[in-house]
Amino acid sequence: MKLTLPPQLDSTREVIDDDSRRIIIIGANGSGKTRFTERLVEETGMSMPVFRISALNALYRADSTDTLEGSVDVLYEAATERSPFMRSDHHTQFERVMALLLLDEVLHLLLHKHSGGRMEPTCLDRVISAWQEVFPDSRILRESGRLLFSRKEDDSAYSQMRLSDGEKAVLYTFGAAVLAPEDAVMFVDSPGMFLHPSVMGMIWDKVESLRPECTWVYTTHDVEFMTSRVRPDVIWVRGYDAEAQRWDYAVLPAGTPLDDEIYTTIVGARKPVLFIEGDGTHSIDAKLYPLVFTNYTVRSLGSCNKVIEATRTFNDLNSFHHLDSHGIVDRDRRDAHEVAYLRKKRIFVPDVAEIENILMLEDVVRAVARHFHRNDDRVFDRVRKSVINMFRGELKQQALMHTRHRVKRMVEYRIDGRFPSIDKLEQHMADLVNALRPRDIYNGLVRDFRGYAEGGDYQSILRVYNQKSMVGQSNVAELCGLKNHDAYVAAIIEILKEDSPEADSIRRAVTRCFGITDDEASAKLSENSISEID
Structure with missing residues (x-):
């Protein structure tokens, strides 16, 4: 099978030439994928049979006729002319398919x-057999030139018109598939329409099995449907030049391993992509970062491991989507070597332990205080003393948690080696405690942490102090005239939505926390070039 695709913006054309027989045209709403498909149908039909399947049009639209040779409408009109058995008053494609069957x-x-x-x-x-595989509790009866449906637990029968929209869509699709010309290219519009996600993949597997010799081309923006197909060629339509009738699109080779979240990001992204931790709805990350990195599509992926993997995968596919991408993960207890490694992988790591600590940066606290007409010197001085005292009280516990993290990383590294025998592995494991020296690590951290507390090194404390209740326990909200932790977070978000000196101050404080230290670098960041600052 060989398909020549419509012209790209530079007038060149991609060609799909393989045996997968599954092609998916995907793109965001308004990207031009429907026009792209129409052009592909028109040009493909000049050299081979093509056939359209659209459950939405079949069930509801009767104001147009599909004039393609071999289409349901053409087959129906020909049948009404030559056959005395065919009624001529069926208007929807659903009714016409049933009549043709x-x-x-x-x-x-x-x-x-x-x-x-x-x-x-x-x-x-063939249709009845496929139907009963998909709906084993439903029976189809032939009676006096019509079809009746019933449930196994119910003897009453009813006509096809009383089926649900989902059932009608399945019945129409099965029928249209078996009526299509041999070796046709089957163009399917919105294949997930009316179908529940739990059965969608199974239904289309069955449809394809009815016509294994055909090539299936699906047009959709449903990522869940796309991931249900096995090794499809994916055509991502990104935009359309209506005047020139050319498209901005890219072809992703069959078998490229991507999960639905990455596909969703690729398809919906119009700007560079920034992957972050959190759930995308309630997390502070999802509320804060889109207002700081305003020229980026910010997407929450949950865990830090997913952020790291998604950033790697996205950048591996740069030739496909041509979008810059980075990730942001909390520093947590990572040491300087781990942070440097992640930054080489285009993962940004802030100079504070976690997202809550960003809210406690000096310039952020001062900006909120000024916004609510409080003395920012007095507010920050009290917040600073409170955080230092909190840290001093948990100093040994924090040092122990950092020690556990470092030892865990070192153990993972040291046992991930090659050993010629089990004896050598056992000997290596027995020597680990002496080699790792966890007590020395712990004592060194206690000394460093005590120095931060005694020297009033607020920024260093924020870098190592993992304490999610810091905002609440420090009383920063009350000192700024706010009710509680949630009100303080909400205030920062609202300030960032404004065009004000306080918003600029918060934004600069956050970007500086990622190692971007001057106005020029901040301007580059807003212009889509984090990579230039790495």
Whole structure:
């Protein structure tokens, strides 16, 4: 199978030439993917049979006719002209498909009666068989030239018009598939329409199995459907030049391993991408970072491991989407070597332990205080003393947690080696405690942490202090005239939505926390070039 795709912006054309027989055209709403598909149908139809399937149009739209040779509408109109058995008052494609299936049944019966030969399965037989595989509790009955449906637990029968929209969509799709021309390129619009996600993949597997010789081209923005197909070629339509009738698109080779979150990001992204931790709805990360990195599409992925993996995968596919991408993960208890490694992988790590500590940066606290007409010197001085005292009280506990993290990393590194025998591995493991010297690490951290507390090194404390209740326990909200922790967070978010000196001060404080230290670098960041600052 070989398909030549519509022209790109530079007038060149991509060609898909493989045996996958599954192609997915995907793009955000308004990207031009429907026009792209129409152009592909038009040009493909010049050299091979094409066939359209659209459950939405089949069930509801009767104001247009599909004039493609071999289409449902063309087959129906031809049948009404030549067959006395065919009614001519069916208006929707759903009704027409049902009528064509019943006509095929009648013609096969007549042919069998006259020839007396062995009767092959009809199109309707194939549809009924597929239907009962998908809906094992539903029965289809032939009665007086019509179809009736019933449930196993209910003897009452009803017509096809009383089926749900989802059932009608499945019945129409099965019927249209078996009626299509041989070796056709099957263009399917919105394949997930009316179908529950739990059965969508199974249904389309069955549809494809009805016509294994055909090539299936799906147009959708449903990422869940796309990930249900096995090794499809994916055409990502990013934009459309209506005047020139050319498209900005890229072809992703079959079998490229991407999960639905990455696909969603790629398809929906119009700007560079910034992957962050958190749930995307309630996390502070998701509320704060889009207002700081305003020229980026910010996408929450949950865990830090998912952020790291997504950033790597996204950048591996740069030739496909041409978008810059970075990730942000909390520093937590990572040491300087771990931070440097992540930054080489385009993962930003702040100079504070976690997202809550960003809210406690000196310039952030001062900006909120000024916004609510408080003396920012007095407010920050009290917050600073409170945080230092909190840290002093938990100093040994924090040092122990940092020690555990470092030892864990060192153990993972040291045992990830090659050993010629189990004896060598056991000997290596027995020597680990002496080699790692956890007590020395702990004592060194206690000395460093005590120095931070005694020297009033507020910034260093924020870098190593993992304490999610810091905002609440420090009384920063009350000192700024706010009710509680949530009100303080909300105030920062609202300030960032304004065009004010306080918003600029907060934004600069956050970007500086990621190692961006001057106005020029901040301007580059806003212009889509974090990579230039790494």
